[in-house]
Amino acid sequence: MSANVGPSGKLSIPQSVTLRAADTRFGGSLSGTLTVSYWARTSTGGSGSVTVQAASEFSPAGGPVVANVTYLCSGATLGTGCSGTNTLATSTQTPVVILPGGACTGGGTACSSQEPNTVLLTLSALNKPHYKTGTYSTLVSFTISTI
């Protein structure tokens, strides 16, 4: 009996995240956090990534646009979280975590001890007076790819 174990990955994210102002005086950004849980196994010499992309612009119009939304990645427990401030986009997948070859979730030893692995995204959008009051939403898609 033999088994050829290949690269694999899955992830889990909250159904929704809402960006809100911390005060009512334009004192900061509209912000919120989201934890991405992921399981990964990459081949020796392979690689992987977790990325995010907005499916469309916010609906309805009148509020922020996707290009106004930035995010920071912190505390990735496997791989390297995105560095610096990243901008969400509808046209391209932007990085969340870069996975090295030979990475694997759980079990310790050669793998990470955490299961699942997690990374915290802190999302922000500028809070501009010209936005109309209301609630705006869009769908964001997180993708894990492994080789």
Place this chain on the structure above:
Amino acid sequence: MNKRNFVLGFGAIALGIAPMAFADNSTLGVTVGPEATFASVASTTSLTKSDTTFGGYGGTTNFTYKIRTTLSGGTGSISVQVTSFGTGGPAVSDLAYTCTAPSSGTPCSSSTAASTTAGTSVIAFGEDAHSSDAGHAGTAVWTLADKTLIKTGDYSSTATFTISAT
């Protein structure tokens, strides 16, 4: 039967070594509510006069504000309340102001008497009011009657401007 199982198993292995991707979705929401703040308010305003024949004093307080009121049914306001000038000084009842404001709000109408007991209107805002992102500028233009009974000297009053939005 054994041979068939082997073929299926090989297929699974072939799929297993291929690059793989898995995706999941989340709804990203943004809640935008009414907000208001002063970007700046002049820290001092000097009331001056150009004559020595009991003409009135005058001065202007400049301020910049940011505001966003609720799309439907929202309101907002900028008001001012002053303290007395002190013993021997001008009376607040002789202090009044007019206002200027950009299109985001409606300035106080004509001359408004200052008050030490309540905020009086400087600018009123209706629903779905928005300043520019950098803020809008407004002014309170003060007038103070000069009366013979005022003792000579320097006097001061604190004018507190308040902004709110719903």
